[in-house]
Amino acid sequence: MKVLIVAKAPVPGRVKTRLGARIGHDAAASLAAAALLDTLEACRAAGAEGHLSLAGDLRDAVDNEAISAALEGWTVSPQRGDTFAERLVAAHRDAGTGPVVQVGMDTPHVTAAALTAAAEGLDDHDAVLGPATDGGWWALARRDPEVVRHVAQVEMSTSSTYVDTRAALELAGCRVGHVPAMTDVDTVADADLVAAGWPHTRFARAWRTTAVAR
Template identity: 50%
Template sequence: MRGSVLVMAKAPVAGRAKTRLAAVVGDAVAADLAAAALLDTLEAAAEAYPEGRRVLALAGDLAEAAREQEVRAAAAHWLVVPQSGADFAARLVDGHRQAHRLAGGPVLQVGMDTPQVTGALLREVAALAHDGRRPVLGPALDGGWWVLVTTHPDQADALAAVPTSRPDTGSLTAKALAAAGHPSLAAPALRDVDEVEDAHAVAAEAPTTRFAQLWRDHAGLPAHREERG
């Protein structure tokens, strides 16, 4: 796979991770769910990109994180860098620049809120950017976005002025890229896991993920049964 993958992640620490889910399942379980989602994401990205082309931009301290040893083991074959910037938009810009410098472009960036993502889908999105020679933006159902591929580090600069965590963040990001001379192609839409209904939907969509298995354990859902021929 040409280029590299960038995962922007926050250490899954109780009381700081998945706070909206924590209102239902508690802080410790919410942190465990965040860790499971991160592990699912790292696994999918590792299926699509080889060692040396994987960058994990991490905020927070893994020493306090749920599933600390599992996360450290999964990240052992990644280039791990600290997130840097005054706000999340600035950290996104810095993350893309670091990934371009350390691992090469195009850089496909995802977060840890889409544990249903697969290596095949990431390869599809990366191919779209490669063939179109343009950035690719994947909308999230809540109005944000779940994936951004930059084909040049300067493209990420357009993110600096875009407000995050808003229902129009996705459309504003697309407009900012276009205004900077980098109109984006559209990737398939995915659902971010923020609310309880998101967790239910994603667990149903990708029932064999770590996230889905843990969500079923704590949300009173029936266990997934594999279909056998």
């Protein structure tokens, strides 16, 4: 199994800006770094080959040394494209052919079992989507990178992104499966929910530190 993470370097002011407006951009970047490290750990636990499609420069990132160490053995490529959907298509092409499970850095509570389930869904489907509770999706698995080009027409970060993405893939002739929903961390309420439900993650520890500072 190969996992593709599409993420931003956790640089203050350039990542988790919605959270940053509430808690400060330095704190938001620290949370993003913790979430990325949690995600990388889940990928390693799944025994996955890894590819990171990155926006920004890790040299400027919070916890850059820890992140660089966690990426040992991974392929890292820069994101390309004007819109997120275009960057997504390019990222999948960079990740190559064969089964790939794509996630972001917004689900620090993702597990090896969840990633494996998405990959196993490709035994019977051309693509597998993991819905997010806000109407988006947290995972996109596929066998052929070219099916993702149909996603470029979908508007991201809306309450209908999951439904629209599934419809676009099905219109292109894909058999689409799904895995259970997860919460993307975009807001303070999301962070509270995920930190309470998965208290032993790096993200939860960072969130508790942020709460004390507030």
